[in-house]
Amino acid sequence: MDLTLIISVYKDKEALQAIFNSLRHQSFKKFEVIVAQDAESDEFKSLIEEYASFFPIQHVQQNDDGFRKNRILNAAIRCVRTEKVVFVDGDCVLHSQFLSEYKRSISQGKICMGRRVMTDQRNSRSMRLGKIVTPSFFKMLFSGTSYLEEGVYLPSFPRKWISEPHLLGCNMGWYLQDLIDLNGFDEDYIHPGYGEDCDIEMRGLKMGLIKYPMRFKAIQYHLHHGRPEREEAIVYSKEKFDQKKKMDGFRCENGLVGD
Secondary structure: OOEEEEEEEOOOHHHHHHHHHHHHOOOOOOEEEEEEEOOOOOOOHHHHHHHOOOOOEEEEEOOOOOOOHHHHHHHHHOOOOOOEEEEEEOOEEEOOOHHHHHHHHOOOOEEEEOOOEEOOHHHHHHHHOOOOOOOOHHHHHOOOOEOHHHHOOOOOOOHHHOOOOOOOOOEEEEEHHHHHHOOOOOOOOOOOOOOOOHHHHHHHHHHOOEEEEOOOOOOEEEOOOOOOOOHHHHHHHHHHHHHHHOOOOOOOOEOOOEO
């Protein structure tokens, strides 16, 4: 295998099946999947067994003890057997060229940073039910889908005309050794909404990595769902991030291994 896809999930089986359906239609085939579940349950067992006949799947999980996404991501990284690693969230369906573009783009010293289309309820439901794999641009055009421009596949679009990106944890690619050198994700972040992705971006830039935009290349479709109130959690995590940003060095203490 040439590439590992890590999918961070909680308990949305229907969304994971939609992602698996999109993986069956990838133009690039030499990949394996790690389902990183921030909850211990058997909900995904039959689904994983069904799709494991199409591509290799590992399943790592941990006790459901609050938001510990970074902890399960580190557990997944320890299982990686390829040099190139892609991370997506469990509510983001992938364009057929998604993994092909990451395979072509990831290299040591780069942080590959993609974006997402925020699909409307109707298109999201169609993906969840397996009626479509991914929506056409025309179907999204007048549907209430937002960030529609992120659904344009133009892989030859000049990089110099693309604005400098910020990292989104739902769509990013790394060289494994760079993640190891950073000591992975900082497990001190235990609230959703802020910190888990901007922290590793901040430390990666401190280490000397460069940003590489995947806009118009690595297209993904975020499934519509309600969002809980996170304002208090974001304030807490931002204060933690601001403190860590002032620290020397780029390795986190509470990461892949204890420093």
